[in-house]
Amino acid sequence: MSTLSSSTPDLSGRRVPRFGGFNLTVLRLEVRRLLRNKRTVLFAVLLPVVFFLIFGLNPQYADQNAGNGNVSAFIMISMALYGAVLATTSGGAMVAIERAAGWSRQLRLTPLSPAAYIVIKMLTALVLGLASVLAVYVVGIITHKPSMPVYLWIVTGLSVWIGSLLFAAFGLFMGYLLPSENVMQILSFALVLFAFAGGLFIPLDQMGDLFQTIARFTPLYGLNELVHAPLTGDAISVSAVVNVVVWLVVFAGGAMWRFRRDTARV
Secondary structure (H helix, E strand, C coil): CHHHHHHCCCCCCCCCCHHHHCCHHHHHHHHHHHHCCHHHHHHHHHHHHHHHHHHCCCCCCCCCEECCEEHHHHHHHHHHHHHHHHHHHHHHHCHHHHHHCCHHHHHCCCCCCHHHHHHHHHHHHHHHHHHHHHHHHHHHHHHCCCCCCHHHHHHHHHHHHHHCHHHHHHHHHHHHHCCHHHHHHHHHHHHHHHHHHCCCCCCHHHCCHHHHHHHCCCCCHHHHHHHHHHHHCCCCCHHHHHHHHHHHHHHHHHHHHHHHHHHCCC
């Protein structure tokens, strides 16, 4: 017993690094590792562009007015948002592969805090989300179809990109809950359901009252309203802001909870 106890390292004096271990070097390595996954990058960037080309350039309605722009601009924002949440969810969900490889257990040996780790992974996913937003907006510029003031291109693009942070947390949370072999199949289906339920693909005012009530509690409802508000000129509702904040707390908190449980099994 004395031999075993004397060989156990005393970690009581180990200093906890600033910001829980968050640093730009780790962030840069995570970004490089994510961008090496060519299939994920191409899927997250090309799919929303294809959707925009199919639905956003339809001459039957593309030039109709929509607030401070036209319908084509409205659809461009919708497809950019769908691409961004798909990209950030994919980036966050890659933690499932890391878990399968034993990387989460290795992190238990480092002073990296759960909060710092979640922030690093969410910022990494945002890089892929930015690529998706830029791809859709660049295609929109090239086609000359979306019409809205220049400042709205900037405001809506930033709103979509920053708002997709919510789904980076969602991807992380689900990455800790679901098996690595089919995590993206499940999440892709879930995002399609969220998009329909949140009014991203079909406007909620075309749905019944019951469906509209249910939609207010889905993860994409608030974000969908927030990113389109600058174009439509509609006032932002309190329920939309509360929706985004509550789901962000749920997803980020769930990711930190699962990270602690995962690394505690070393």
